[in-house]
Amino acid sequence: MSGRLIPVPDGLVGERLDVALTRMLGLTRARAAALVDAGGVLVDGRPIGKGDRLPADAMLWIDVSLGEPSVPAEHVEVPGLAVLYEDDDVVVVDKPVGVAAHPSPGWTGPTVVGGLAAAGFDIATSGAAERQGIVHRLDVGTSGVMVVAKSEVAYAGLKRQFRERTVDKTYHAVVQGLLDPTTGTIDAPIDRHPSHDYRFAVVSGGKPSITHYQTIEAYRHASLVEVRLETGRTHQIRVHVAAMRHPCVGDLTYGADPALAHRVGLTRQWLHAVRLGFEQPATGEPIVVSSPYAPDLQASLARLRDGTSGAG
Secondary structure (H helix, E strand, O other): OOOEEEEOOHHHOOOEHHHHHHHHHOOOHHHHHHHHHOOOEEEOOEEOOOOOEOOOOOEEEEOOOOOOOOOOOOOOOOOOOEEEEEOOOEEEEEEOOOOEOOOOOOOOOOEHHHHHHHOOOOOOOOOOHHHOOEOOOOOOOOEEEEEEEOOHHHHHHHHHHHHOOOOEEEEEEEEEOOOOOOEEEEEOOEEEOOOOOOOEEEOOOOEOOEEEEEEEEEOOOEEEEEEEEOOOOOOHHHHHHHHOOOOEOOOHHHOOOHHHHHHHOOOOOOEEEEEEEEEOOOOOOEEEEEOOOOHHHHHHHHHHHHOHHHOO
16 A cells, blocks of 8 residues: 555644645645545555544554646637746746636636646646646736746745745735825734634734735725735735735625726726846846736726716
């Protein structure tokens, strides 16, 4: 029988199996669940459910080859996926809204990986099978600058830069109301929401998460802010501004006002990755790439600026 045996780490005793697998192996919760459902995890030789708690002094048998998601990167052209910069090692794209970074279980829409493949780009083979070359991600509902590794050297170098927090990740967001103070830092740990699996939240004991923000413009019902991420947690900006009771306009998942979103014509959160700065992995040369606001964001911002969001 293939696979490996490892003892249950003391720090994970009493933890849900699927959560423990994400922490031990770096899997997504969906991938961990698929692995358990496929019989790829046994505790002391017996099957265990993904929601069962890990016992102390037990042995885990894990075969990560089981339950691999059947989500190949289809070579499908992605309208609006523009190349902003390219060299032998990296390609930087302008990701449109409605496009995922890479294939995943349950996602049948377009992906950056698939769009680049359709355009003839060769991507690094490092990383999990479904996300080769991907060193960071943008949410499906977030547009803007995203870098993908073309070479193995670039994959390793970019992963290191993101891990060491030397990448300049700058976003613009439109949030409800006026942030107080108008410039500041949000330092609050983030983890999965305790009761909503598809959401994240500020949670005691979560992963350290730091967001710097500065108000650029203030309107009657909202503010345009520039955000720099020191860390890169899933949904970090959306979670942090929502925790301050100023969610991104249009972000209904995190409590935004649907009436305001309707008045400004938004069907997703107002959040755009405007700038990405990093060192070229092979040469060390600084590279900075910017992206203009997507058309739907420009249109909604114009409505806020001229005050039409207050009508109706």
